[in-house]
Amino acid sequence: MNTRTDKPATLAIVGVGLIGGSIGKAVKERNLAHRVVGIEAHTESAQWALDNGLLDAVSDRVPEDADLIALCVPSDLVASWVMDLADHPGLVFDVGSVKGPIIEAIQEHGSVPERFVPCHPISGSEKSGPQAADGSLFDGCTVVITPLEHTSDLAQQACADFWQALGANTMTLGFVDHDAALAVTSHLPHLLAFAFMEQVEESHLALTGGGFRDFTRIAAANPELWWRIMRLNRGALAQALEQYSQNLKSLAAAIDTDDEAQGLALIRAAAAKRQAADKAEN
């Protein structure tokens, strides 16, 4: 995998859940590697992925000859995998939703390998497990690459090429900026939606429409995964929540005091921004 046109001979996927499984499926469908090997502690998931053509083989460790290693384990397990693979000649990337704590956890034990490229495909789903794997999951999605200063340019480029071959757009961002932005765009909405569902009672369900379904969809996400993400990014998340609470108070106060000029201005700005987001996408 030395040039942009080479494809990896062997891709190893550590953690064959929704993301790992989708990478395997996409790579197999697009013939982007000669061999895809899965490493997955949950043997039923591993077998299912093998039986359903997401993988060519299952192994209990990363093969020596793997030239690309995708760490698709939960964020808080990434650092120990990176350290274990410090001497492996392959290029390593992860798919964690929070980058700072992973990098800091590695740095506590030494330097971050220059062949490790921190990545985050913004392709979440409320589904989980290899059974939900989707070969087009990364089509049109954004993958943020958050390299360190000493991360190998070649490794970054190879990673970007790999993601682009899966249909994704790649962008580069510092890991601190990434974590602050994702706290706003992803982690805070999940926190708000989880909290919201607490007060929904069964008798409410008949009285819901499309707005409710859309607003709460992310609350069906994997609880263990999201507990970990919110814990890992708790600093940036707390800041985002603090700003949110202020904004919510202002709007609630405008409603309470019938301050139409203020309330309507806030809602109009929100609606205009949301509409602009749709336009930016189309």
Next chain:
Amino acid sequence: MNTRTDKPATLAIVGVGLIGGSIGKAVKERNLAHRVVGIEAHTESAQWALDNGLLDAVSDRVPEDADLIALCVPSDLVASWVMDLADHPGLVFDVGSVKGPIIEAIQEHGSVPERFVPCHPISGSEKSGPQAADGSLFDGCTVVITPLEHTSDLAQQACADFWQALGANTMTLGFVDHDAALAVTSHLPHLLAFAFMEQVEESHLALTGGGFRDFTRIAAANPELWWRIMRLNRGALAQALEQYSQNLKSLAAAIDTDDEAQGLALIRAAAAKRQAADKAEN
């Protein structure tokens, strides 16, 4: 319109926006009235609805011979229409999202006519105007009917029949219970989504996925309409927000203090409820 099988000779639609226009379109498509007359202050909308077959005629007042009158104006304009039509022989219903303030506003000036049936089709959309009219908007949607004790049974039944002919399911609920439930299932999510969009910056947009899009979709709703709804239901909305703020604080505290037992329990309960909501629907 004396029996369940009769169809209205003349349907009058007051306010030909998304809901009024969709009623007109659905009625025309299903041939549920001999004549559909629109009353709409905005002449361009009225002409568009006429030109596009949502209406048979446009008028500046409700025809004397209308036997069914759909008030599709904003909630805070419903009461004065009901009072103006107090002596009209036709059956009158509205489509307002908040029922208590409409009923109370009428009661301030006299008794609520027994031929007025308060209705709420839970079929919102972030779109507005007759151009967004959809003849299948009410297919499978729930229409809540909130009658008073003295509301005519025949009028209620005729209304239920009409909505069911448009594809909707109808249910009956007291108006206080309706407003409290809708504060939770609809008005609070809009408030939360509007407030959330305030902190979203343009640089965030590249860093969003499907979760963000779903969660914020309702923030693109019509600002004037939603300001009015939140103002009208401010009492129930404030109560819902108070409960929400407590739940949000508990979850944020669990994250902050790394109280995994508590935090995970809250998230699991939320996810299970949201998944159950999907199952109840399918």
